[in-house]
Amino acid sequence: MRYIPNSPDERQSLLATVGAASIDDLFATVPRAVYRTEPPALPPPASEIEVRRDLGRVAAKNAHLGDWTSFLGAGLYSHHAPAFVSQLLLRGEFLTAYTPYQAEVAQGTLTAVWEYQTHIALLTAMDVANASMYEGASAFVEAVLMAERLTKKRSKVVVSKGIHPVYRQALRTYLANFPFTIVEVPVGKDGATDAGALAAAADDTTFAVCVQSPNVFGVVEGWRAAADAAHAHEAIAIGVVNEMFSLAVLEPPGAAGIDIACGEAASFGLPPSFGGPLVGFLACRDAGKRQIPGRLVGRATDAQGRQGFCLTLSTREQHIRRERATSNICTNQGLFALAATMTLSVLGKKGLRETAVQCLSKAEYLKAGVKALPGPFSVAFSGKSFNEFALHCGVPVAEVLRRAEARKILAGVPYARLEPGTAEHRDLLLVAVTERTPRSGLDALLDTLRSF
Amino acid sequence: MRYIPNSPDERQSLLATVGAASIDDLFATVPRAVYRTEPPALPPPASEIEVRRDLGRVAAKNAHLGDWTSFLGAGLYSHHAPAFVSQLLLRGEFLTAYTPYQAEVAQGTLTAVWEYQTHIALLTAMDVANASMYEGASAFVEAVLMAERLTKKRSKVVVSKGIHPVYRQALRTYLANFPFTIVEVPVGKDGATDAGALAAAADDTTFAVCVQSPNVFGVVEGWRAAADAAHAHEAIAIGVVNEMFSLAVLEPPGAAGIDIACGEAASFGLPPSFGGPLVGFLACRDAGKRQIPGRLVGRATDAQGRQGFCLTLSTREQHIRRERATSNICTNQGLFALAATMTLSVLGKKGLRETAVQCLSKAEYLKAGVKALPGPFSVAFSGKSFNEFALHCGVPVAEVLRRAEARKILAGVPYARLEPGTAEHRDLLLVAVTERTPRSGLDALLDTLRSF
Amino acid sequence: MSDHGTLTSPEPLVRADSRLDRRRRFGSLFDAPRAGRVGVLLPPLDVPEADPAALYGRDHRPAVEGELEASEVDVVRHFTRLSLLNFAIDTALYPLGSCTMKHNPRINEEIARLPGFNDTHPYAPEHLSQGNLELMFRLEEALKVLTGFARVTLQPSAGANGELAGTLMIRAAHAKAGDARKHVLVPDSAHGTNPASAHFAGYSVVELGSSRRGTVDLSELEAKMTGDVAALMITVPNTLGVFEDQILDVAKIVHAKGGYLYMDGANFNAFVGKVRPADMGVDVMHMNLHKTFSTPHGGGGPGAGPVGVGASLVPFLPVPTVERAGEGFRLDYDRPDSIGKMRAFYGNFGVLVRALTYILSYGNSIPEVAENAVLNANYLRKRLDPFYDLKYDAPSYHEIVFSDHRQAAKGVHNIDIAKRLMDFGFHPPTMSFPLIVPGALMIEPTESEGKDELDAFADAMIAIAKECEESPGIVTSAPHTTPVGRLDDAATAREASKHGNFAPVLRAPVK
Amino acid sequence: MSDHGTLTSPEPLVRADSRLDRRRRFGSLFDAPRAGRVGVLLPPLDVPEADPAALYGRDHRPAVEGELEASEVDVVRHFTRLSLLNFAIDTALYPLGSCTMKHNPRINEEIARLPGFNDTHPYAPEHLSQGNLELMFRLEEALKVLTGFARVTLQPSAGANGELAGTLMIRAAHAKAGDARKHVLVPDSAHGTNPASAHFAGYSVVELGSSRRGTVDLSELEAKMTGDVAALMITVPNTLGVFEDQILDVAKIVHAKGGYLYMDGANFNAFVGKVRPADMGVDVMHMNLHKTFSTPHGGGGPGAGPVGVGASLVPFLPVPTVERAGEGFRLDYDRPDSIGKMRAFYGNFGVLVRALTYILSYGNSIPEVAENAVLNANYLRKRLDPFYDLKYDAPSYHEIVFSDHRQAAKGVHNIDIAKRLMDFGFHPPTMSFPLIVPGALMIEPTESEGKDELDAFADAMIAIAKECEESPGIVTSAPHTTPVGRLDDAATAREASKHGNFAPVLRAPVK
């Protein structure tokens, strides 16, 4: 039974109406050779009491951030999640609805998506944003594919190594079977992409030039180098952001020549949830909107002049265009785009700014503290940062983590975690703060480092 | 600001409309001698981040039952709470509505209350149940006061000492200023109220005879002795229940001559929450309904013949009858009556029975285990029980608790906790189980006892 | 989206078809039997199964006849659909006077649901309950700061229960002093629970008239405040929303005769943080945490009714109190003069958690609550004054009590106006009291409404006032848009009170 | 309460007044500017405040112009009101074909919200993430049991992403074997994501026609299955709800030519626990956890699209995989032939938690899911068959695809029937595909609907069929009871696609 309402009698009466002698009759066209009458090798049904006991124990084996002082970031930052958000997400009308194909009975979802598009467009200073992508890395890949469509017959994409390694790995995976070459450009001493190398790498076969800011090392490198390099060859400039609060105090991609902005918007109150579900975003200039992947919501009017919202420009999508669609995406991250929208709504202009200033201030405090340390630690790059920076460790990073752990501190993310198997940056620890990190936590980390 | 929407400008415009120069003007009729212009001596406003940190730490100082094997009961039993209940209780339409004075916009609440009344009436086999009382003890007091109104000009209430001591204390408190005498009747060797003493205590000045079953010692004593004692003198028989699951396997008060049933219904999925909010119930025979305290919901019809529900028999209540009302209760336990109703709805006939049988079986297993012990422990009373029994300890009860605690076991409730300051039953530990208590927990407790 | 604000051009007539609409279908689960359906799965029984029939013999009950059989899907949908039939603060302004229907912050719910609070047993050892005792201690301290009282008991389950506790303490104090008294004075404007509580404390109630300004009539007070009067139960601001400007004299008069001044704190929202009741000479006062301190009313409850008392009443507080003990806290039962217990355990603890969360959230800025509550009420007064009668025109605080005097001339009464408001999506005001205002419309917006929502409500009230002039019929026949129209509650009460006629009026019959 | 079941006597005409009703008022928060309002309070900054303007110079941004200013009350009410405009499973049957809109158990939400799962970071050290790794390991094991595959990757974010991952693995396998191929065969009945995914994996799509029975046409398959074809993407049961009874031959034909058989597992609900795809010769298959395994669709997502593969494709799985390591578990990145990563981190972990909770809840009784899903669909087919055309009348499994053929004769099309269903409180069926059924009405009730709800839906469909005969106008002008009527999406698309015309169509303009 569990979640099957019908009683045995009701099932019998359905069977009778259907005119079948048994359930098996309904499966008559399944080849007997593969039709199983034995139950699968799973345990018996578990009651809520048992599931809570079982999975409660499993959950207890993890370190949850609430119990620790955490400096973990590297693309996923745990900011404040307003209390009302997770409670309103439990409303069945949001939780248990499907994609709003039928506008008349989905105005709740549609209005919220339109607001999400607006928030993303405002933050990135872009014209148009879509209804969400899976997460940052695939959003980046979709942006690159979109750029290729926008620039006919080109084969090269120039990618800064300041972009999160995992995003670059995903790009290699998706592009494996296309005749495109990926050229990666290193970062300089300041941790920013080498502008010269970037310009040099771009040519008339290039369809996109891609950078991230703040980049994977936390360095704020801005957008202009990429924009210039791209536009010198009529290529598309792609800007990646995965700490959206930075856009409350830093020049947005749309204001600095970037053509497509993409990345991760989980900073807006999403629980980290071991890395998913998150919410990817993709925004572009008006010129690109017909090539944008995923769903778009637009404002519309009914025959009585009542206004509402509905899905639009659907001819871009797979259910109509099939293999010629702008993407294969169908289900996206609706509920978590809604969570981000709720959070942004209550943060507002003022809350965005205050949060960003707090993040910056705490990171600057920590950087200053590190610089003042006698020991084997230093700030790896000279570039400006926002709420994260790369800590250069003169001792094994693993040892730093161990000592911090003893004090209930998660000291940061070793760069090695981002690119297992490569030898680069083995001595870097990425350290991130948010408005939730108390000064006592910052001092505790500095103490730990001082102990070396 | 916090939860005040208006901006400073908006407040100014309101002030202007009102025609006041300042907020202080609005408080002009407050005697200046007591009007304070200094902020109160409280800390500055705390953000959600700070409140979570602060009160999260406070909460962490408690032993929460999920982390322990708990045998705590003594009037409050933690049974299974279906997952959907606490989530649906968060729906603003239930959570943030007031008492359903206006039926047309409160059919949700009214329908649920009517269902609650039905569940309570069915369980107790009574004709009518009210919309809820605060909790068991005050429900018991209201039942006694109701009995007095139903039997004119009588002055004595006979009360079994099998009734939870706290309920009896509350009775003494409420009755302090009425010319009534309370006669308490002890329990016998079997732990049940001495039937002879009960009959002897009742006379023609008696307006009520009150017993509890299962009683505070967990003994199932049934209702007939009280019913007979009361009815011999045309007094009202009152039956108290605070473990409602017992009614799934035991003769209900309404079927055994009890005139008013009352007590605690928290067993139906309410979180213990350190003893409140809980949900008291009061049910009676048809003859008593005009004297019932609290709210009642009835079925009604509108002019178009559409059916609905509304508050009814309100002339009993304080907002109309003032000092001649059947009670002073106004706000009751609506939301938790709803929680109990949701839980009962999904338990249904089958779930009620299964749960009760599991409780009984586990308690019997534990009792048998205790009886088989060599050491200084025994089952204190020979009477039958349901899911709780009194353990007689030949060693200090405190020592038993201590040793159990070391094994993450809350061994039970010392009777001394129920009646601080008196010398009775200092050697008794009340041990309760529910369907949530795993056999491993039962065996662990027996092991602990064996260690003596 | 439908345009905001303006109330022009009602929508064209459409077939509502609500009987066709599954989402609007409603009714009791008991009306739609689902024989054989199952909702809950339990773990397999891991001990030998006991046989209740054998064990209990003739006391055995085989089944609870008439109980439901439903699946989880049925139940989740039923209650989700039911919720859609309710108005609530979360959907719109809810001006139910005297009930202080303010925003219920969700952080309160989150904190109260922490397992460390929610999943704790009142009889767990004290050393394993230190967090709960600390929380109660901190809440009492905060309430002491806001009221100026010596102690506050958190035990009463709601306001009325607090009134009873307070009155019982007064009675105990007089008894201890060998000065038993018979009466309690209650103004005619008081809420019904006041006289009822006084009665259940064993007092006879003497009613006190109100002055033309709606406040206590001092001369009448002088006259009635005899040596046999235990206390005056006063409400400040009173239920007209008027502040007792002579409260200090009132206190003097009562105290001069050895009486206690009890204050009903249901309207504390009007001056929290700006006036300490104790400073006004109040000896004892209950607070409704579910009003002033934002704990949700849950469609009927729960509430919590802490009672603050001056030094002279401290010995009589209910047991247990929470006391400091070294680093930690303990429960104190050893209070010989205590009135005893108002209930089992320590109070509606979960409500206390929410209230402390709220107090911490505002902290020392809490006077803003009172200031904006009073400002909002006065704004509505100003906007509605031209359209509705105010019987008492003393300065308003947190609420305003209009009457239907003017509309009644057109045959429209407060109840009609209330029902018509529903068509505009607003919950009606309070009408059942104060009894001194016939056809009362008691409106309390609270501080947590913005100008836009206040204006929408005022626009609706004004539109209705116009309808009363131009087309009273649409008002007297309202509501038109609710799932049911006005219910014949008189008929229901008649049926319900008939002997032997309890089902299906008051409950579902056993089928 | 309105009587259950019967569809007689629609209610009298009433003025809906929804523009007057605050609760039905809706629109974007961006439409009602609330300058100066504040929603969130942060802790006081406890370190020296940095000055972004000074630090960033010309890269500094002073403010996000156009962003909202709203109070918490405004926001909570806005989203609560918005929710009231949605249909959802929690309010009524939701027969959106191919989407498997089944009951979403609340225990799933509770478990997924445990801080131990919800508040964990993907880059926390592995030894501090053992619970998460164990959960993923156990889910993979359970899915292996149900599918019969050698391994399952949990990384893909949704079904389409799983399709891409699966196709990329096929491509990698052929490449490794030095046998690069150009085409992928996709039946004309397939969901749009199939050809789209094949395309994004770098293949050209060759369409395969369907037989008269709606199944794959074997002779056409034989003809098109050349050595240049990498795979056939098949859906079982297909989007007509018809089971590929010749699936074993299909597999033989594909394998004989060195191709892989990809199965779209979106319809797994029709046979979960009763047939293991691997046993049918399927080499790779994605599952939609947000369909078969009850994770909520959330109005658009998130989903999760695990992909099961046979032994030959295991080397190509995305990294990392979860492997046993002594007592515990570890992430394995050292897989040289891996296709790499489909996304950051490890997948939609929170969705995985819900799915495992669901699988544990059913355990070995999970075949009942498929049995009842198929039974319910066949019951609806039987009841509706007399009123609607079935283009393909092969035996139905979990869904039925009717057409509007008969109604079209009266000028009523599937879209009209869909909109009219809304007036009855039901969400419409799927209409956008399968493309081989013109005027399709694809109906999937799922197992979690009881007879009463199925009957109410059937009654509604039948009532509409009658309306199509007797008063088609009421159907073609539907819906009549929704907050907005049919929106002119053509006009919106026209506006939206115009150059430079993005606001206010696609977003709010900066005011």
Ligand SMILES: Cc1ncc(COP(=O)(O)O)c(C=O)c1O
């Ligand atoms: C003025 C007044 N006094 C007392 C009460 C009674 O409080 P409660 O409902 O919490 O018992 C109320 C609320 O109904 C009230 O408005």
Ligand SMILES: Cc1ncc(COP(=O)(O)O)c(C=O)c1O
């Ligand atoms: C048959 C079929 N295949 C594939 C998909 C795509 O799955 P998703 O939406 O999870 O990407 C769907 C669901 O929309 C579907 O119905």
